[in-house]
Amino acid sequence: MSRIGKVIPELFKSLTSAPATVDFPKSAVPVPPDYRGKPVLIQEKCTGCGLCQRDCPAAAIEMVDVGAKRPKPAFDYGRCAFCAQCAESCRSDAIVITGEHHLAAFSREALRAAPRPEKKEEEPQEPAAEQE
Amino acid sequence: MMAKYTLPVGPQHPALKEPESFWFKVEGEVIVDVDIRLGYNHRGIEKACESRNYIQCLYLIERICGICSHSHTTAFAQCVEEIAGLEIPARAKYIRVIVGELERLHSHLLWLGVAGHEIGFDTLFMYSWRDREAVLDLLELITGNRVNYAINTIGGVRRDIDGPKREQILSQLDLLADRAKFYADLVTTDSTCLARLENVAKFSAEQARAFGTVGPTARASGIDLDVRRDDPYAAYGEMPFKVIISDRGDLLGRAIVRLEEIGESIKILKYALQNLPDGPLTVKAPRKVPAGEAVSRYEAPRGEDIHYVRADGSDHPERVKVRAPTMANIYAIGESMKGSYVADIPIIIASIDPCFSCTDRMIKIVRQESGEARTMTWEELRQYGIRWYQQ
Amino acid sequence: MSIILDLVRILIFPGLLFTVVFSLFLEWLDRKLYARMQNRVGPPFRQPLWDLVKLISKEDIIPENANQFMYTVLPVLTVTSAVAAMIYVPIWNRESVYPFWGDLLVIVFLLTIPTMVLFLAGWFSANPFGVVGSFRTAIQFLSYEVPLLLAVLTPAVLAGSWSIRDIVLFQQEHPWAVAAQLAALAVALLALQGKLERVPFDAPEAETEIVAGPITEYTGPRLALFRLSTDIQLAVGVALLSNIFLAGAIGPWYLALLLFLAKCVVLVAIIAAIRAMMARLRIHQITSFYWKYLVPIAMAQMVIIVLIKGGVGV
Numbered sequence: 001m002s003r004i005g006k007v008i009p010e011l012f013k014s015l016t017s018a019p020a021t022v023d024f025p026k027s028a029v030p031v032p033p034d035y036r037g038k039p040v041l042i043q044e045k046c047t048g049c050g051l052c053q054r055d056c057p058a059a060a061i062e063m064v065d066v067g068a069k070r071p072k073p074a075f076d077y078g079r080c081a082f083c084a085q086c087a088e089s090c091r092s093d094a095i096v097i098t099g100e101h102h103l104a105a106f107s108r109e110a111l112r113a114a115p116r117p118e119k120k121e122e123e124p125q126e127p128a129a130e131q132e
Numbered sequence: 133m134m135a136k137y138t139l140p141v142g143p144q145h146p147a148l149k150e151p152e153s154f155w156f157k158v159e160g161e162v163i164v165d166v167d168i169r170l171g172y173n174h175r176g177i178e179k180a181c182e183s184r185n186y187i188q189c190l191y192l193i194e195r196i197c198g199i200c201s202h203s204h205t206t207a208f209a210q211c212v213e214e215i216a217g218l219e220i221p222a223r224a225k226y227i228r229v230i231v232g233e234l235e236r237l238h239s240h241l242l243w244l245g246v247a248g249h250e251i252g253f254d255t256l257f258m259y260s261w262r263d264r265e266a267v268l269d270l271l272e273l274i275t276g277n278r279v280n281y282a283i284n285t286i287g288g289v290r291r292d293i294d295g296p297k298r299e300q301i302l303s304q305l306d307l308l309a310d311r312a313k314f315y316a317d318l319v320t321t322d323s324t325c326l327a328r329l330e331n332v333a334k335f336s337a338e339q340a341r342a343f344g345t346v347g348p349t350a351r352a353s354g355i356d357l358d359v360r361r362d363d364p365y366a367a368y369g370e371m372p373f374k375v376i377i378s379d380r381g382d383l384l385g386r387a388i389v390r391l392e393e394i395g396e397s398i399k400i401l402k403y404a405l406q407n408l409p410d411g412p413l414t415v416k417a418p419r420k421v422p423a424g425e426a427v428s429r430y431e432a433p434r435g436e437d438i439h440y441v442r443a444d445g446s447d448h449p450e451r452v453k454v455r456a457p458t459m460a461n462i463y464a465i466g467e468s469m470k471g472s473y474v475a476d477i478p479i480i481i482a483s484i485d486p487c488f489s490c491t492d493r494m495i496k497i498v499r500q501e502s503g504e505a506r507t508m509t510w511e512e513l514r515q516y517g518i519r520w521y522q523q
Numbered sequence: 524m525s526i527i528l529d530l531v532r533i534l535i536f537p538g539l540l541f542t543v544v545f546s547l548f549l550e551w552l553d554r555k556l557y558a559r560m561q562n563r564v565g566p567p568f569r570q571p572l573w574d575l576v577k578l579i580s581k582e583d584i585i586p587e588n589a590n591q592f593m594y595t596v597l598p599v600l601t602v603t604s605a606v607a608a609m610i611y612v613p614i615w616n617r618e619s620v621y622p623f624w625g626d627l628l629v630i631v632f633l634l635t636i637p638t639m640v641l642f643l644a645g646w647f648s649a650n651p652f653g654v655v656g657s658f659r660t661a662i663q664f665l666s667y668e669v670p671l672l673l674a675v676l677t678p679a680v681l682a683g684s685w686s687i688r689d690i691v692l693f694q695q696e697h698p699w700a701v702a703a704q705l706a707a708l709a710v711a712l713l714a715l716q717g718k719l720e721r722v723p724f725d726a727p728e729a730e731t732e733i734v735a736g737p738i739t740e741y742t743g744p745r746l747a748l749f750r751l752s753t754d755i756q757l758a759v760g761v762a763l764l765s766n767i768f769l770a771g772a773i774g775p776w777y778l779a780l781l782l783f784l785a786k787c788v789v790l791v792a793i794i795a796a797i798r799a800m801m802a803r804l805r806i807h808q809i810t811s812f813y814w815k816y817l818v819p820i821a822m823a824q825m826v827i828i829v830l831i832k833g834g835v836g837v
């Protein structure tokens with residue numbers, strides 16, 4: 001049996017209940033705690049083995065010279081696919097996945113994070129402001 | 133009678149979310165012929181896989197399709213696991229099933245919304261996408277993202293479903309089952325929906341078989357076909373579910389099949405979550421896969437997805453081939469469109485739940501007069517391009 | 524002096540300025556209610572204005588194959604005819620600023636101009652979608668116009684006059700008249716829905732089928748004028764119906780204005796709900812809906828009204 005206006009009760013219910021959407025950016029929907037957001041390097045733990053770069057599917061990791069014996073990974077979040085494979089491949093837990101996901105920026109440069117320069121191996125310098 | 137004219141739909145058109153071209157020969161409001169052109173969004177993923185290692189391939193394969201990303205990675209991982217002779221742990225199989233069925237839920241709800249939008253019923257679109265958010269939140273909870281779940285890895289899965297997460301998923305399922313019932317009721321009884329869906333773009337079981345349709349499109353024409361049952365992969369051999377079939381063969385049939393499949397998916401999810409076996413999540417996978425080849429089939433939300441992988445003993449595949457379900461379904465809609473109205477174009481295209489970008493591949497030229505088909509090689513295509521630009 | 528008064532009336536109140544503000548308000552109301560019925564937040568209050576400003580400030584493109592003259596004239600014509608119709612609608616009073624014996628007919632006539640313009644706009648824009656949209660517009664026009672006229676005729680017959688003032692006066696003296704013609708109001712609302720090309724009668728501009736129908740090729744300021752014209756037609760439509768079916772305004776001017784607004788809000792809410800609860804019909808389904816259901820209902824209503832009139836002897 002067909003009839004017109006099958007959704008009318010549902011329309012009234014929606015009209016009188018709180019909307020399901022939010023007024024972004026004034027308010028935003030939260031993400032779960034282990035959300036796959038921006039990967040961040042913990043430089044003290046990194047041994048410079050390059051495993052992360054080898055497995056990154058998006059070529060978002062580049063090993064750059066920081067003055068130490070081995071190069072360290074630099075991230076390009078403009079390329080990153082947020083797959084978290086780098087954190088998985090790293091044997092020394094030097095990459096953590098943060099929940100950060102509001103990453104829009106005005107320039108490509110602003111989306112890059114380079115490791116800070118080191119003088120000698122194993123002895124990191126005072127952290128220079130890490131650019132993001 | 134009005135004169136014949138040609139109505140181009142696509143590659144850019146509001147009814148299509150992806151670039152594909154349909155040229156309709158129209159008489160008044162009636163379609164007399166249609167010419168489908170594929171290939172606007174060929175991305176070369178198969179070729180790109182050949183220069184990446186298996187881990188990287190997995191994420192690239194995942195991006196063949198945003199909606200059935202889990203389908204593609206599972207099919208690919210199954211191929212590689214078969215070549216390498218790996219048997220993945222039972223818990224990993226169950227988790228693959230759980231994510232796969234959640235993906236089916238969200239895909240079918242997405243389809244319902246798109247179909248609603250195509251027939252101008254935007255309220256249905258908004259409601260079903262609102263409810264789909266609940267599924268996406270669950271997927272986000274389990275895998276860490278709404279789409280491109282990245283839960284598969286060669287040899288198992290990457291994340292576990294622990295106690296609290298399990299409870300949270302189970303608590304949402306009844307609600308979703310209710311909503312699916314509501315939508316099934318709405319679509320099959322609302323006069324305006326029926327006016328648009330009933331007896332449009334009908335094809336019989338014979339026609340559906342002749343065109344090689346798969347998935348819900350085939351099942352809506354009465355073809356009893358489901359890889360999950362016919363050739364069980366992951367843990368589907370143990371899951372209780374029935375294959376939904378409708379013999380209507382029209383748009384309404386395709387809607388009913390999809391909406392009822394939501395109910396079956398929820399049954400599978402409940403069973404899998406309640407009987408989740410203990411054990412490890414992965415077996416150790418070698419980086420270099422021994423030489424060999426394998427084909428795997430997967431029942432994606434849109435139909436059967438086939439992957440073929442050939443390994444040569446190195447850490448990257450020698451050849452990857454993907455047959456996405458839309459490829460099998462697209463020619464059936466071309467045929468079923470003849471005699472329909474211009475107003476039905478969007479919903480008929482949407483009725484197979486197409487994913488054009490997953491499908492796009494080479495250029496095939498069919499000469500309309502002689503009907504002879506030929507495939508352009510890369511060199512021919514290059515020459516053609518050069519000539520075209522010189523003009 | 525009277526020229527200045529005329530200018531004020533035409534350009535400010537109840538002419539251009541008031542009409543634009545009022546119609547943008549109704550557009551916001553329509554969109555907001557529609558969104559809330561779909562469980563969405565909906566647009567902020569000034570969104571329709573921002574949309575209009577945005578479109579006006581965009582690049583103005585005329586397609587090479589389109590008819591330049593028509594392309595320039597048509598958008599202006601559609602807005603002016605809609606605004607002209609608004610001037611004849613009473614707002615805070617029983618009568619409009621220029622009342623005369625046949626103003627109801629003039630409004631209905633002025634309201635058909637934008638539809639004709641839409642047909643021409645698609646026809647002259649040299650685009651297959653535009654042409655299909657034009658044909659559909661014309662077919663739809665032939666479908667809804669008859670029930671609309673019959674429905675509008677009902678209160679006129681009951682009051683025995685083509686003048687809005689007399690109709691309103693009659694209904695204020697005989698409140699039962701409002702109840703007696705509810706069926707005609709329903710027919711008029713559905714016909715208005717078709718006139719404004721809103722779901723379920725939006726086949727002429729069906730987004731997923733023929734992009735935007737007749738106005739597919741229009742961009743920037745010209746598109747803004749077409750959109751504005753649709754809003755004004757909505758405003759004229761509900762304002763007219765609230766007068767000839769719902770007894771118009773009464774009391775001191777501020778109360779009358781509030782009453783008028785309240786009636787408009789209710790009517791907009793109804794047509795927003797119609798929009799939210801249906802799927803789009805195909806063009807031949809639209810035609811048969813109007814001719815098979817609405818025309819007989821409108822005729823029956825007319826017969827009832829004539830019988831009542833004979834019985835009561837008013």
Ligand code: SF4
Nearest residue numbers: 056080081083084086
């Ligand atoms: S998250 Fe994935 S794409 Fe991003 S840097 Fe890590 S491995 Fe590369």
Ligand code: SF4
Nearest residue numbers: 046047049050052090
């Ligand atoms: S895998 Fe880990 S330790 Fe090795 S380079 Fe990358 S971050 Fe450093």
